[in-house]
Amino acid sequence: MLVNQKSIAEKEGIYDLLPFILKPQNIARFENGQVLIGDRRQYPFKKVFVACHSIDEVAKAIKDMVTQGSGPWMAAAHALLLVADGNADEKQRLQKAREVLVATRPTNTAMARRLDYILNEAFKNMDAGESASNTILKLLNNMIVDIYDSYTLRAKYANTLIDKNDGILTHCFAEAGFILAMAMAKRDGKNISVYTPETRPFLQGAKLTAPSLHELDIEVRLITDNMPASMMSQGYIQKFITAADLITLDGYVVNKVGTFQSAIAAHYHQIPYYAFAWGVDENSATHDSIIIEQRNPEEVKTVLGEPTTLADIKACYPAFDITPPQLVSGIISVVGVLKADDLVGRGKL
Amino acid sequence: MLVNQKSIAEKEGIYDLLPFILKPQNIARFENGQVLIGDRRQYPFKKVFVACHSIDEVAKAIKDMVTQGSGPWMAAAHALLLVADGNADEKQRLQKAREVLVATRPTNTAMARRLDYILNEAFKNMDAGESASNTILKLLNNMIVDIYDSYTLRAKYANTLIDKNDGILTHCFAEAGFILAMAMAKRDGKNISVYTPETRPFLQGAKLTAPSLHELDIEVRLITDNMPASMMSQGYIQKFITAADLITLDGYVVNKVGTFQSAIAAHYHQIPYYAFAWGVDENSATHDSIIIEQRNPEEVKTVLGEPTTLADIKACYPAFDITPPQLVSGIISVVGVLKADDLVGRGKL
Numbered sequence: 001m002l003v004n005q006k007s008i009a010e011k012e013g014i015y016d017l018l019p020f021i022l023k024p025q026n027i028a029r030f031e032n033g034q035v036l037i038g039d040r041r042q043y044p045f046k047k048v049f050v051a052c053h054s055i056d057e058v059a060k061a062i063k064d065m066v067t068q069g070s071g072p073w074m075a076a077a078h079a080l081l082l083v084a085d086g087n088a089d090e091k092q093r094l095q096k097a098r099e100v101l102v103a104t105r106p107t108n109t110a111m112a113r114r115l116d117y118i119l120n121e122a123f124k125n126m127d128a129g130e131s132a133s134n135t136i137l138k139l140l141n142n143m144i145v146d147i148y149d150s151y152t153l154r155a156k157y158a159n160t161l162i163d164k165n166d167g168i169l170t171h172c173f174a175e176a177g178f179i180l181a182m183a184m185a186k187r188d189g190k191n192i193s194v195y196t197p198e199t200r201p202f203l204q205g206a207k208l209t210a211p212s213l214h215e216l217d218i219e220v221r222l223i224t225d226n227m228p229a230s231m232m233s234q235g236y237i238q239k240f241i242t243a244a245d246l247i248t249l250d251g252y253v254v255n256k257v258g259t260f261q262s263a264i265a266a267h268y269h270q271i272p273y274y275a276f277a278w279g280v281d282e283n284s285a286t287h288d289s290i291i292i293e294q295r296n297p298e299e300v301k302t303v304l305g306e307p308t309t310l311a312d313i314k315a316c317y318p319a320f321d322i323t324p325p326q327l328v329s330g331i332i333s334v335v336g337v338l339k340a341d342d343l344v345g346r347g348k349l
Numbered sequence: 350m351l352v353n354q355k356s357i358a359e360k361e362g363i364y365d366l367l368p369f370i371l372k373p374q375n376i377a378r379f380e381n382g383q384v385l386i387g388d389r390r391q392y393p394f395k396k397v398f399v400a401c402h403s404i405d406e407v408a409k410a411i412k413d414m415v416t417q418g419s420g421p422w423m424a425a426a427h428a429l430l431l432v433a434d435g436n437a438d439e440k441q442r443l444q445k446a447r448e449v450l451v452a453t454r455p456t457n458t459a460m461a462r463r464l465d466y467i468l469n470e471a472f473k474n475m476d477a478g479e480s481a482s483n484t485i486l487k488l489l490n491n492m493i494v495d496i497y498d499s500y501t502l503r504a505k506y507a508n509t510l511i512d513k514n515d516g517i518l519t520h521c522f523a524e525a526g527f528i529l530a531m532a533m534a535k536r537d538g539k540n541i542s543v544y545t546p547e548t549r550p551f552l553q554g555a556k557l558t559a560p561s562l563h564e565l566d567i568e569v570r571l572i573t574d575n576m577p578a579s580m581m582s583q584g585y586i587q588k589f590i591t592a593a594d595l596i597t598l599d600g601y602v603v604n605k606v607g608t609f610q611s612a613i614a615a616h617y618h619q620i621p622y623y624a625f626a627w628g629v630d631e632n633s634a635t636h637d638s639i640i641i642e643q644r645n646p647e648e649v650k651t652v653l654g655e656p657t658t659l660a661d662i663k664a665c666y667p668a669f670d671i672t673p674p675q676l677v678s679g680i681i682s683v684v685g686v687l688k689a690d691d692l693v694g695r696g697k698l
Contacts, residue, residue, distance in 0.1 A: 044659050171575075195665075198649075198657060200549065200573035206650070206657040214662050222657075222664040224549035224649055225574035226520075226607025230670040233609065258575025260582065264617045265610050300547075300573055301555075303652045308547060308555040308571075310393050313563050315571040316544070321579040 009148040014155075017183040019212040020047055022176045024144050027067065028075040030137075035078045037066050044211035055079055055097045062104040069175060070147070073111040076101040077118060077140050084122070084133040094119055094132065114143070148176065153334040154276055155180035158241065161274060161330070161337065164190050166238040169228055169266070172199045172256035173208040174243035177276045177332070179216070181241070186218050193219040195231050199256065201299045201317070225258055229265035240266040244275040244331075251325030251340030252287035260321035263328070272329035274337070293319040358497040363504075366532040368561040369396055371525045373493050376416065377424040379486075384427045386415050393560035404428055404446045411453040418524060419496070422460040425450040426467060426489050433471070433482040443468055443481065463492070497525065502683040503625055504529035507590065510623060510679070510686065513539050515587040518577055518615070521548045521605035522557040523592035526625040526681070528565070530590070535567050542568040544580050548605065550648045550666070574607055578614035589615040593624040593680075600674030600689030601636035609670035612677070621678035623686065642668040 009015060020026055026038045026047075035058050036049040050066050052058040058079035062072045079101060083093045098119055102112045122135040158181035162168070166185075170178060185192050194213050199205035206222055213220040223231060231237050240262055246254040253259065253275045263273045297315035301308055325340035338346065358364060369375055375387045375396075384407050385398040399415050401407040407428035411421045428450060432442045447468055451461045471484040507530035511517070515534075519527060534541050543562050548554035555571055562569040572580060580586050589611055595603040602608065602624045612622045646664035650657055674689035687695065 045656075197575065198549070200547070200575060203652075203657050210658050210662050214659065220662065222649055222662055224606075224666075226546065226549060226605075226610065227665065227667065227670075229610030229613055230606050230667050231665070233670065234667070256575075257573075257579050261575065261578030261610055261614045264578055265613050268613045268617075300571055304655050304657070306653050306655070307394075308552050308653070309559050310563065313559050313569065313571055316576065316580070317573075318576065318579050318583070321576075321582065 007145045007149060009145070009152040012152055012156075014148065014152045014180060017180060017187070017216070018176060019179060019215040021208065021212055022179060024074070024148065027071050028078045030078045030081045033082075035075060035082060037061050037071070037075045039066050040068060040071065040208070041066060044207055052079070053082070055082060055100050058082070059100050059104050062101070069173070072105055073114050074140075074144075076104075076111055076115060077136070077143075080115070080118065080122075080136050081133055084131070084136055086131055086133070090132055091123060091126070094122070150334055151176040151180055154332050155184055157337050158274065158276070158332045159184040159188065161239065161241075161272075161332075162190055162192060163238065165192070166190065167193045167195060167231075167236045169195045169197075169231065169237045169240045169262060169271075170209060171197055171205070171242045171259050171262055173204040173212075174241065174276060175278075177278075178241060178243060179209075179212050182213060182218050183216050186216065191219075193221065193236070195221050195223055195228070195237060197223050197225045197228060197258065197262075199258065200225055201303065203303075204256075228262045229268075232265055232269040232271060237266070237269070237271055240271055240273040241332075242273075242275055244278060245320055246290070247275065247277055247331060247340075247343065248285065248287045248290065249344050250286045251328060251331075251343055252290070253323040253328055253331075253340070254290055254292075254320050255323070257318055257321045260323045260327075263323040267327050273323070273327060274330045274332055275323075275328060277331045277333040277338075287322055287324070290322060292321070295319045356494045356498060358494070358501040361501055361505075363497060363501045363529060366529060366536070366565070367525060368528060368564040370557065370561055371528060373423070373497065376420050377427045379427045379430045382431075384424060384431060386410050386420070386424045388415050389417055389420065389557070390415060393556060401428070402431070404431060404449050407431070408449050408453050411450070418522070421454055422463050423489075423493075425453075425460055425464060426485070426492075429464070429467065429471075429485050430482055433480070433485055435480055435482070439481060440472060440475070443471070499683055500525040500529055503681050504533055506686050507623065507625070507681045508533040508537065510588065510590075510621075510681075511539055511541060512587065514541070515539065516542045516544060516580075516585045518544045518546075518580065518586045518589045518611060518620075519558060520546055520554070520591045520608050520611055522553040522561075523590065523625060524627075526627075527590060527592060528558075528561050531562060531567050532565050535565065540568075542570065542585070544570050544572055544577075544585060546572050546574045546577060546607065546611075548607065549574055550652065552653075553605075577611045578617075581614055581618040581620060586615070586618070586620055589620055589622040590681075591622075591624055593627060594669055595639070596624065596626050596680060596689075596692065597634065597636045597639065598693050599635045600677060600680075600692055601639070602672040602677055602680075602689070603639055603641075603669050604672070606667055606670045609672045609676075612672045616676045622672070622676060623679045623681055624672075624677060626680045626682040626687075636671055636673070639671060641671070644668045 035052040154177040162185040295317040300315040328340040330337040384401040503526040511534040644666040649664040677689040679686040
C-alpha cells in the first residue's frame with residue numbers, strides 16, 4: 001500500500017513560483033490517453049506540447065530531443081500508463097515498453113533504474129490485486145514530490161547566500177533549484193539582477209534560463225560566453241551560482257563546460273562560487289575517476305542548425321569541465337551549504 | 350616626388366604566406382575603373398567581391414559591413430581613384446568624396462586621418478604638375494607596404510615565442526600579425542595546433558581565424574567561447590596569443606571581450622599570454638582613461654541573424670575588455686617582445 005508523501009514544496013507555495021518550463025505538468029503529463037511532452041526545442045518562442053499516443057511515439061520524441069534534463073525519464077515513466085490498461089499480457093507489454101524506452105538513452109542509466117523501480121513495484125502490487133496504472137501514478141507522483149521538495153530545500157539554502165542588490169552570474173540552465181532561489185530572493189525584496197551567458201553550443205542560457213527568469217519578472221541580462229570576467233571587473237557580479245552534473249566526494253564540481261573558467265575569474269575577483277548539489281556521487285570518490293563526455297564536434301560548428309565555419313575544419317566539444325574545491329565557496333545541499341572539502345560520509349545531498 | 354619603399358614583407362616572401370582574406374588585393378583594390386571590395390559577410394562560405402562604380406556605392410558597401418578591420422579605410426582610399434580622373438573640378442570632387450566616405454564611420458577617426466593625409470599630398474603634388482591618381486596610388490602602395498612590413502616584423506618576433514608542438518589559444522581574429530606568425534612556425538617545422546574560440550556575437554573566430562589557418566594547412570580546432578580554460582586544464586594549450594585594439598602606456602591590453610577571462614585562466618594555469626601591439630596609444634597614458642564601447646545589446650540576442658531568445662529580454666554588449674599588465678607576459682612589437690610595464694617612451698611599436 002502506497003501513501004502519498006507530504007510535500008514541502010506545496011506547503012511553501014513553490015509550485016506557484018515556478019516558471020512555465022519547470023512546472024512538472026509542463027515537462028510531461030498523461031492526459032486523455034496521451035502523453036503530452038513540453039517541446040523545449042520550440043521554447044521560448046512557442047509553448048507547445050508533443051502529443052504521443054504510443055510507446056513508439058514517446059520513444060521517438062525522446063530521441064528527437066523534444067525534452068532534456070529530467071524530461072526524458074518523466075516522459076518515459078508517463079508512457080508506461082499508455083500500456084497499463086488492465087488488458088491481457090499487461091506485464092509483458094509493460095516490459096516491452098521498458099525496453100523500447102530505455103533504448104532511447106543507452107548511456108543514461110538513471111532512466112533505466114527509475115523505470116525498473118516503478119515496474120517492480122507495479123508487478124508486486126498487481127499480484128496483490130492493485131492495478132498497474134494505480135501504482136505507476138502513485139510512484140510517479142511521489143518521485144516528483146521528492147524531486148521538487150529537494151529543489152525547495154536547496155533553493156531555501158541558496159537564498160540565504162543572496163544579499164540585497166546582488167548581481168548573480170550563472171551558467172547554462174541551473175534547473176529549478178537555481179530559478180526557485182532567485183524567485184525567493186525577489187519575493188524577499190532583495191532586488192537582484194541575474195547575468196546569464198547564452199551557453200553555446202545549445203544556447204540553454206538564452207533559451208531556458210533567461211526566459212524562465214524573465215517570466216518571473218526577475219531582472220535578467222543575457223551575455224555571451226566570453227563576457228563573465230568583463231562583467232565581474234565592471235562590478236556587476238557579487239555571486240556566481242551554477243548547478244552541478246556531478247560532485248565528487250573530494251569536492252570537485254563537474255558541470256557544463258564554461259563553469260570552470262567563470263569559477264577561475266570569480267576567484268580572481270574574490271567573488272564566491274556556489275554549486276547546487278544534485279546528489280554527490282558516492283561512486284566518484286575522487287576527481288581522477290571522472291571521464292568527461294566528448295560530444296560530437298559538429299555541434300560546435302553549427303548554431304541554431306546553421307554552419308558557422310567550413311565543413312572540413314575540426315572542432316572540440318568537451319561537454320563538461322571540472323572545477324576544483326579551491327575555487328568552490330560552498331555546495332548547496334538539502335542539509336545546508338557545505339564546504340567542498342567536507343562531503344565524505346554526508347550521504348544523499 | 351614619392352619613392353616606392355623597400356618592402357621587408359616582400360623580401361621575406363610574406364605575401365605568398367598570407368591566406369586569401371589577408372592578401373591586400375583581396376581586401377580592396379582598384380581594377381578596370383571599379384573598386385573591388387572583398388565581401389567578408391560571405392566569407393568563408395564564398396570568396397566574392399562587391400564591385401563599386403561610384404563613391405556612393407563604396408560608401409554603401411562600407412555602411413553595409415562588406416568589410417571590417419583595415420578594410421574600410423583601404424576601400425575608401427581606393428575609392429578616391431574613382432574621381433581622380435584629371436577632369437574639371439577634380440579637387441572639389443575629391444573633397445566631396447572624402448566627406449561622403451568619412452561619414453560612413455563617424456567614430457573611426459583613423460579613416461579620416463588617412464584620407465586627409467592622402468588628399469593633402471595629392472593636392473600639393475597636383476600644384477607641382479603630378480596627377481592626383483598617381484599620388485594616391487603611390488601613397489596607398491607605401492601605406493600598405495608599411496602595414497605589411499610591420500605585420501612581418503611582429504610575426505617574426507612572435508614566432509620566436511613558439512616552441513615545437515605548442516598548442517596555441519587565440520581569440521577573435523588577430524589579423525595578419527598572428528596568422529603570419531603561425532605560418533612561420535609551421536614553415537619552421539614546429540608542428541603547432543591552434544585553438545580558436547568562435548568569438549560571439551559575430552563569430553570572427555569561426556568565420557575568419559579558423560578558415561585562414563585551415564587554408565594555410567595549419568592544424569586548427571574550433572571551440573566555443575566557454576572552452577578555453579577546459580582546453581588549458583587538459584594540457585592542450587602552451588601559449589595564449591591575441592591582437593590588441595589598444596595598449597595603454599601603463600601596459601593594459603584592450604581587446605575583444607573574452608580576452609581578459611582567457612588571460613586570467615592562462616595565468617591560473619601558468620600559461621604565458623602575449624598581445625600584438627598595434628601601436629601603443631600615446632594618448633592613453635593609463636588604463637583609467639579607457640572608455641569601453643558599449644555596442645547595441647540586440648547584437649548579443651541574435652546569431653547569424655536569428656534570435657536566440659525573447660525580444661523583450663535585456664542584454665549587455667561591452668565590445669572590449671581590459672587585461673592588466675600582471676596577466677601579460679609580453680607585448681609583441683616591431684622592436685621585439687617587451688614587458689608590459691616597460692612601454693613608456695618607446696614611441697611607435
